[in-house]
Amino acid sequence: MSRPAPYADRLHEAVERAQNPVVVGLDPHLALLPDEFAVARDRAASRRERAGAVRDFLLAIVEIAAGKVPAVKPQSAFFEVFGADGVQAFEDVVAASKEAGLLVIGDVKRGDIGSTAAAYAEAFLTGPAGEAAPWAQPYLCDAATVNPYLGSDSITPFAAACEAANAGLYVLVRTSNPSSAEFQALHLEGSNDTLADRVADAVHGWGADVVGESGWSSIGAVVGATHPDELYALRQRMPRTPLLLPGYGAQGASAQDIKGGFTEGLHGALVNSSRGILYAGAKRPDLHWKDAASQAMDDMAKELRGALLN
């Protein structure tokens, strides 16, 4: 398996091919899984059985997503609930997604001091002690999300991993949750900047060395679609940074809200939906849950195309 193109360029090509910027968030909320996977909720079942049910549900989602969307984003927390068995399920889902031609963004939000951050970069992007050809390892992700609270030396090892493995990164800048303003929107002394603005400037800097032929950096940023005005301003601060926009659908953001993150047609950002797609069947009793999920992906792709191409 030959060295892949830089993440930014693979992302650009995947969006072009799918003709939409949808990323399906693989968040297996146990309470919401379709009934045929109810064993995942069964406290009397073993962790292995429960994790296996989660895996089987997501493998079905991945099969539906293949060819429809450019990327999936497995949320590590819901797998880690089942410990080692859950992490095995995570790896199986990552491998199946890549096999199906989908980019995989590991939503792990790790952040730690330098030598520990290097270990996390190995865990998700390059393999233990740096695999010779990490892209050939089925369990490694194409990109990962990281937390900036510890500053540059917590990001540098991930940035190095991006270069070594042609992988990508999404640094949390302004998250989609209700209390994200508590620290991220604090105004800093001696400037008009918020903390999120300052993190955005740092992300722009960290990404300068890994700009691909597409003109985009492989170091991206997470900005909640639930803050449309800030999204536009942050896009201006990070002109080459691919954005990952959570908050669409279940969290309240609309297709119009995400426009500020895009620069050229369908490019510049990925828009995540998790619950709105995975559990679409709960609102469509007339359809099998697979058909409801498939329909929800198509609807979202169409909505975004409508908002971005007109």
Place this chain on the structure above:
Amino acid sequence: MSRPAPYADRLHEAVERAQNPVVVGLDPHLALLPDEFAVARDRAASRRERAGAVRDFLLAIVEIAAGKVPAVKPQSAFFEVFGADGVQAFEDVVAASKEAGLLVIGDVKRGDIGSTAAAYAEAFLTGPAGEAAPWAQPYLCDAATVNPYLGSDSITPFAAACEAANAGLYVLVRTSNPSSAEFQALHLEGSNDTLADRVADAVHGWGADVVGESGWSSIGAVVGATHPDELYALRQRMPRTPLLLPGYGAQGASAQDIKGGFTEGLHGALVNSSRGILYAGAKRPDLHWKDAASQAMDDMAKELRGALLN
């Protein structure tokens, strides 16, 4: 197994029993492991074999630490490097540590939006969907470290887990790494506070509902021992908050540097050392690595007692 006392009270008692506030950081840096565990570094070996070597090394360290120190702090990153096999090793080390009477602080630094944070709290503190008696599950930690960047709704599920399982939490406030000042020490508009100060105030508030009979909260804070002046000031802002102080030894902080974190004799903080203990054998070719590690624990306990009780 009956419900344990609140984490804060168990911590107080453990420090009293050990007569020192040392926490041994279980950071299995592959490059530093003693030669008999060299298979952990061998790219040709399977992940299971490599993770097994890491586990065996740490089980020996745990055996040495039992009865000497109050707590251990396994660093998740170094286990996650080996994927599901690594997480199995993490669980084995957690179980052995608890069995040996040590408190276990899972150094996982997780942080995510509410429903995802709830899943992480399950993964490390309460078990999937909330075990009826989480304290009886060998793989769950007594406490976990978390990242505050996403604000209150990312902490609330962990705080609820602390109440449900009588577990503990350590929120990152001011970390020990060189670039921690980059965001954490930024001054905020309209006050003399830094970001870390504001996070400290939040931690004090989050912990108000889980104060034990010892007078300490079960929600603690991570403050680097590498910042002695700020340590003292942060201690004043969080008077009931148990501190976890990384940065001692290998990262440069001395026994004098950590005094500002303590309030009454040996109480108020735990001081972490990882490399200085685990790999003490590298600097003591005259001793077996186990004896060197044992000696390093004793020396650190004596140094801290000297600084704190005189």
